[in-house]
Amino acid sequence: MIIDCHGHYTTTPPGVGAWRDAQKAAVAQDPSFIGEKGGFGVSDDEIRESITGNQLRLQQERGTDLTIFSPRASWMGHHIGNEHTSRFWTENQNDLIRRVCDLFPENFVPVAQLPQSPGVDPAKSVPEIVRTVEEMGFIGINLNPDPSGGHWNGSRLSAREFYPIYEKMCEYDIPAMIHVSAACNHNFDTTGSHYLGADTTGFQQLMMSDVFKDFPSLKIIIPHGGGAVPYHWGRFRGMALDQGFELEERVLNNIFFDTCVYHQKGIDLLLDVIPTKNILFASEMIGAVRGIDPQTGHYFDDTKRYIDATTKIDAAAKQAIFEGNIRRVFSRLTV
Amino acid sequence: MIIDCHGHYTTTPPGVGAWRDAQKAAVAQDPSFIGEKGGFGVSDDEIRESITGNQLRLQQERGTDLTIFSPRASWMGHHIGNEHTSRFWTENQNDLIRRVCDLFPENFVPVAQLPQSPGVDPAKSVPEIVRTVEEMGFIGINLNPDPSGGHWNGSRLSAREFYPIYEKMCEYDIPAMIHVSAACNHNFDTTGSHYLGADTTGFQQLMMSDVFKDFPSLKIIIPHGGGAVPYHWGRFRGMALDQGFELEERVLNNIFFDTCVYHQKGIDLLLDVIPTKNILFASEMIGAVRGIDPQTGHYFDDTKRYIDATTKIDAAAKQAIFEGNIRRVFSRLTV
Numbered sequence: 001m002i003i004d005c006h007g008h009y010t011t012t013p014p015g016v017g018a019w020r021d022a023q024k025a026a027v028a029q030d031p032s033f034i035g036e037k038g039g040f041g042v043s044d045d046e047i048r049e050s051i052t053g054n055q056l057r058l059q060q061e062r063g064t065d066l067t068i069f070s071p072r073a074s075w076m077g078h079h080i081g082n083e084h085t086s087r088f089w090t091e092n093q094n095d096l097i098r099r100v101c102d103l104f105p106e107n108f109v110p111v112a113q114l115p116q117s118p119g120v121d122p123a124k125s126v127p128e129i130v131r132t133v134e135e136m137g138f139i140g141i142n143l144n145p146d147p148s149g150g151h152w153n154g155s156r157l158s159a160r161e162f163y164p165i166y167e168k169m170c171e172y173d174i175p176a177m178i179h180v181s182a183a184c185n186h187n188f189d190t191t192g193s194h195y196l197g198a199d200t201t202g203f204q205q206l207m208m209s210d211v212f213k214d215f216p217s218l219k220i221i222i223p224h225g226g227g228a229v230p231y232h233w234g235r236f237r238g239m240a241l242d243q244g245f246e247l248e249e250r251v252l253n254n255i256f257f258d259t260c261v262y263h264q265k266g267i268d269l270l271l272d273v274i275p276t277k278n279i280l281f282a283s284e285m286i287g288a289v290r291g292i293d294p295q296t297g298h299y300f301d302d303t304k305r306y307i308d309a310t311t312k313i314d315a316a317a318k319q320a321i322f323e324g325n326i327r328r329v330f331s332r333l334t335v
Numbered sequence: 336m337i338i339d340c341h342g343h344y345t346t347t348p349p350g351v352g353a354w355r356d357a358q359k360a361a362v363a364q365d366p367s368f369i370g371e372k373g374g375f376g377v378s379d380d381e382i383r384e385s386i387t388g389n390q391l392r393l394q395q396e397r398g399t400d401l402t403i404f405s406p407r408a409s410w411m412g413h414h415i416g417n418e419h420t421s422r423f424w425t426e427n428q429n430d431l432i433r434r435v436c437d438l439f440p441e442n443f444v445p446v447a448q449l450p451q452s453p454g455v456d457p458a459k460s461v462p463e464i465v466r467t468v469e470e471m472g473f474i475g476i477n478l479n480p481d482p483s484g485g486h487w488n489g490s491r492l493s494a495r496e497f498y499p500i501y502e503k504m505c506e507y508d509i510p511a512m513i514h515v516s517a518a519c520n521h522n523f524d525t526t527g528s529h530y531l532g533a534d535t536t537g538f539q540q541l542m543m544s545d546v547f548k549d550f551p552s553l554k555i556i557i558p559h560g561g562g563a564v565p566y567h568w569g570r571f572r573g574m575a576l577d578q579g580f581e582l583e584e585r586v587l588n589n590i591f592f593d594t595c596v597y598h599q600k601g602i603d604l605l606l607d608v609i610p611t612k613n614i615l616f617a618s619e620m621i622g623a624v625r626g627i628d629p630q631t632g633h634y635f636d637d638t639k640r641y642i643d644a645t646t647k648i649d650a651a652a653k654q655a656i657f658e659g660n661i662r663r664v665f666s667r668l669t670v
Contacts, residue, residue, distance in 0.1 A: 154522075187536060187540070189540075192535070196532075201522060201532060203528075231596065234597030235559075236527065237598070237628070238635035261566065261569065262567070263608075272600055289574055
């Protein structure tokens with residue numbers, strides 16, 4: 001079985017965007033607007049249609065079986081409005097993901113967005129973890145290291161205020177993917193410098209901390225091939241040694257990198273530098289890059305092809321990346 | 336000849352830090368403090384001593400001939416104080432670099448720090464470009480894409496306010512290295528996530544802009560191997576095509592990557608992905624990573640070894656990276 005651990009629902013029916021636009025308009029009018037959860041008013045048929053022609057079609061075309069699926073990352077928009085804005089939006093988005101997984105139980109398994117909000121205690125996201133995991137069968141979460149959307153004015157991931165989330169993750173044995181949302185800071189480009197910079201920043205915040213000493217079983221996924229980290233593995237190893245610790249020992253029991261790297265040579269580097277046990281197959285498909293590479297004739301984000309083609313690792317290692325490692329990290333996955 | 340295009344004066348005599356500490360204390364006391372330029376009060380013997388046992392020794396040990404040398408990047412500290420703080424500090428730092436180059440004319444050539452300051456028009460840095468290039472023989476500049484020190488609250492590099500700098504660069508035919516200083520935002524680690532994130536951010540700001548259409552002869556160096564860019568070259572190519580342009584055509588006449596990547600596999604990727612003509616030898620030595628890699632027995636930042644050892648390019652390409660490309664980009668280099 002081939003499992004893609006990084007899929008976002010980017011092709012939602014129009015009712016989703018309409019609900020969000022109305023919410024944004026209300027909170028723009030009145031920053032203390034609370035509103036209510038309501039619902040997206042989207043039918044099962046609309047959901048089926050949005051999936052069948054997109055994610056499901058690409059799964060079949062590319063020969064992957066299952067996608068670990070969460071709300072569209074760039075739409076999480078934790079910086080928008082207030083904590084109620086984020087909470088109602090998040091609950092609806094997670095409900096929608098559950099419906100997709102109910103409609104296509106053999107193809108999708110759910111991962112939750114959290115109702116983070118700038119300046120709001122991360123512990124307030126714990127009830128949504130409880131709800132989605134205990135009541136709704138979710139198998140992981142996405143954790144935003146910068147809910148401000150590129151202003152980076154909150155706490156590091158090593159701050160004690162994140163510990164209630166880490167405690168709950170360990171209790172449930174679920175991983176978190178460190179993933180920002182859209183940049184509202186005009187210096188950053190969302191799916192480029194912002195995502196990749198946040199991957200590198202999240203990694204370093206954890207690497208420089210005692211988080212994995214305090215939570216030895218914590219599992220963290222750094223997406224987009226780890227941002228800049230594997231390419232600069234020597235730099236990070238050297239910085240660690242300058243600080244008196246070994247990078248591998250500090251992070252490799254807890255941190256995993258996905259394979260969302262969109263060219264053969266980048267994938268080859270990832271597989272060559274990072275131990276196989278720390279790599280999880282992913283494509284982020286219908287995501288940051290949607291076109292076909294004229295040099296190969298294939299979609300940039302068809303990452304399975306790069307792994308199939310690489311000579312850096314053997315068939316058993318490839319199978320571990322496609323399935324075994326993912327089942328180990330997402331231990332609640334039972335499909 | 337082997338030329339290292341990314342060296343910072345990190346081993347300055349104690350008088351330099353003392354001058355800066357006094358200036359910082361004064362401006363902390365009174366944010367509108369102006370002060371005066373004064374001087375570091377450092378003797379030629381002190382400068383000689385600080386260089387001979389450090390940069391010069393390593394040049395000789397590693398077999399490099401010449402270092403393109405600028406003030407310590409992490410000390411630029413553009414976010415500290417006000418525009419006068421930055422101006423006097425910068426002028427003194429550039430004067431000091433000139434003295435190093437006068438004392439060791441066969442080993443060092445000067446590149447300038449700019450007196451940038453958050454919220455201050457970048458055009459105010461033009462007089463220091465004129466002074467250092469016309470009067471002092473400098474051959475390039477370092478341009479900080481985020482003088483706030485990690486708050487990223489200024490303009491993108493594509494903003495019109497940077498155009499007076501680009502005009503002067505084209506007039507003098509000098510390149511700029513895009514290089515941030517120390518992070519004063521606690522989310523970032525200066526020589527890791529901050530430097531690498533800024534490299535990627537600066538690259539994307541330029542890639543998404545008309546800067547190279549408006550300044551066809553502009554030369555920009557992205558240090559630290561280009562941050563995350565070469566590792567994610569497929570992602571950036573794909574994002575460009577999604578936007579209707581070709582990445583190579585947009586940037587490869589104007590952007591150059593240095594070789595400050597501290598392991599063999601990272602260097603191999605850089606040389607394999609980026610055309611040789613766009614790569615410049617550099618080590619950033621006595622910089623971010625100062626130790627020896629226990630896996631190789633050599634300094635992490637002894638990047639010449641990785642290039643000597645690689646099989647990705649031939650001897651002629653290596654020589655272009657070591658010297659020819661650098662002379663082309665730094666056209667005012669005459670040593």
